[in-house]
Amino acid sequence: MKYASLVLIGSLLAASCQQRASHSSPQASRDSLHQLAARYYEGNMALQPVQATLNGENKYNDQLPVDIGQPYRHRADSFYASYQEALKKIDTSSLSNNDRITYAMLQRELSLNREVLTYHEYLMPVQQFTCLPILMAQLGSGASAQPFKNKKDYENFMHRMEGFSAWADTAISNMRQGIATGYVLPEKLVIKTLPQLQDLSKKDSTNVFFAPLKTLPDSLDATAKQQLASEYNAAIEKFILPAYSRLYKFMQEEYLPKARKTSGIDGIPDGKKYYDYLVRSWTSTNKTPEEIYALGESEVARIRGEMEAIKNSTGFKGDLSAFFTFVRNDKKLRIFKTPAAVLDSFKAIENKIMPGVRKMYGHLPKSKFEIKQTEAYRAASASAEYQPGSPDGSRPGTFYVPILNAADFSYTGMECLFLHEAIPGHHFQFSLQQENDSLPQFRRFAWVGAFGEGYALYCESLGKELGLYTDPYMYFGRLTDEIHRAIRLVVDVGIHRKGWTREQAIKYMMDNEPVSEHEATAEIERYMAIPAQALSYKIGEIKIRELREKYTKALGDKFSLPAFHDELLKDGCIPLSVLEEKMARFYGSK
Structure with missing residues (x-):
């Protein structure tokens, strides 16, 4: 995310x-x-x-x-x-x-x-998935939250470029301290980070930092534009390119040889204690890693049973592993020729579900929504994601889709992906939270992973009610996404607490869902980079589904799904313990 x-x-x-x-x-x-x-x-x-x-x-x-x-x-x-x-x-x-x-x-x-x-996470400040060097590139692209509407906006980011140069020097100093004390990244993550830093250090028109020079403010005359372009270009060459070059050189020559061979965060000195903290933080529960691991194994077994039923319904002859291979490789499931066709297909899903969504939710967000292809500079390491719009409506909420090769893009997971990342998943949750001016500001922008990701995963389960999943392969895609989140409970704890290797985790993922080795590798390396974040999805989804079933059973015909959804979302992202208490208060008053 x-x-x-x-x-x-x-x-x-x-x-x-x-x-x-x-x-x-x-x-x-x-x-x-x-x-x-x-x-x-x-x-x-x-x-x-x-x-x-x-x-x-x-x-x-x-x-x-x-x-x-x-x-x-x-x-x-x-x-x-x-x-x-x-x-x-x-x-x-x-x-x-x-x-x-x-x-x-x-x-x-x-x-x-x-x-x-x-x-000691500050001693490992750079990795391939989420860190300031990646965020700076997103901000500096001119297509993210950093505004580039007038001269002052450009000057603001020039100041940030200078600040990044100082940050990069401290990052190198910290990583040297990390080498000396055992707080270093896994070798495989360093290898993935290096090409990102190298690309962002190049004086090349394709470097995303030069993009705002192509859209200088129309309010400036030609002379002012030329002056601003000259100053902005100079700042990139003085601060940005050398900073990324220093980071790349250091990590290539000095850090990579000292990177650790272990995969999990328990490979650093206080890693076990740190992981316990991260589990509490991301799940907003007191569940232990061992409890979460056992829950994951149970969910994987349950969902595999459903997958077997869908496989049999298609008439496929062979075991589930063979069906995984078929789904992963069959050309009939690769129907796109261009990125535009992929994006158009997601738009068609939006149009199909909106009538049903309006019946499921009493309160819909005002914020605008759009679908975009993920920028090339980060697409190789990116998952599909949602980035919230601005509260004032000037920037729409955006569903980003990485498309490295449209011909390789499978349609089977598109419906559940849209429900999760876009509507009624993250777009509704983020937008309604930001638009609710009865919330204190810190709550309007709060993020509690178990609620936010749990709700988005819960939204995937709404597909049949919204007229989706009529194609068995689409529903298999839904089960694939669900088992993917269950697998995370197993492999995340496996990597960070049980001594699993990266390769062991990749194999477990490939054994239990139809992903390629490349896809599984990117996922497992994500979990290595941000321990425990991946636990939040299934833990939260189970709690929300549990609450819906509880009050559906208690109220019978008086249960209102729109009222449930509105109450669920109206207070924004909240810890799961707080969610349970507030839903009990809401239904206790009825």
Whole structure:
């Protein structure tokens, strides 16, 4: 998913952060929870200027602090600690239901944000899936959250380019410290990161950082455009290209030979404890890795049974493994010739389901929605994903589809993918959350993986109710996606807690779903790069489905699916424990 959803604590601090934080010092004895939450959000955006940009808050668009440096980390810890103390002084006895959620989420977020600062992820700041070097390229492309509408916008990003140069030097210093202390990336991840850094270091018209030069503001006259282009080009050549070149050279010559052979995060000194933290953070439960592993094995077995039934319904002769090979390779399931045809097919799915969606949801988002092909510079390592629009509607929510070769793009997984990443999945959840002005700002932009990804996976199960999955291969695609999330429970814990190798995890995935070795490798390396994130999908989906079944059974004919969905989404992304409590309050009042 997007960078904002993967970075739980936020990690970027403006140069003026200390002064801003002092101006925001909590006075909890006199303040209400609303005031405290509002001040926290403002201070946190100063602490995280890039996150602010992603949230559509543009006053920090020129700032890019060295978030992986110790001065930043100390200031961040002090900031979160001050709000922890302030929160303790809030009288909770008379809080409304909405405020109870705010209190619980703020308490949880502050605790997690402080705890993560005790670990050593800052010594491994660059990898192939989500890190600042990748995010900078997205922002600098001119097609993401960083605006390039006027001269000031271009000057803002030039300041960020300079900040990135300093960040890159600190990253190299940190990685040297990591080499000395055992906090290094797996070798396979370094190998995947190198071509990304190399491509972004090239002085080449295809380098995404030069893209904004092709769309200079029309409000400028020819002379002003030429001057701005010259300054902007100079900034790229002075700050961006050398920074990526330094990162590439260091990682190629110095870091790669020292990279570790182990695959899991338990291969670093405090890896087991760190993984336990990540499991709690991403699942928003107290489930242990062992419990999650056992749940994954159970779900894999159940879904394989459904797959056998679908295989038999097609008349296929052979075992499930042979059917996987057939689905993966049969040309009849590869019906596209161009990327445009793939995108048009996704648009057709949207048009087909919208009448049914309007009957399932009482409250639909106002935010616009669009479908785009993933940019070439990141497509090779990217999954299909959703990036939220801006709250003011100036930037639509976008469903990105990586299409390396349209002729290799299978149609079988398209319906469930759209339900998950687009409508009514991430687009509805993100948009309704951002549009709800009754939520404190920090909640309007909060991300709790188990809820957000769990809800999106739950949306895949709505396909039959929406008139999809009529083709058995499409429904097999749905089961493939579901077992994929169940497999994650097994392989993520396997890699990071049970000593599984990368190759062992790739084999388990290929044995249980119809993926190519290339696809399985990219997935397993994603889990290596962001431990425990992949657990959130199935854990959340199971809880949401459990709640729907519970209240359907309890209310019978009085159960309203639109009311269930509206209540589910109206408070935004929340921890699963909070979700269960608030749904009980909602249905208890009926």
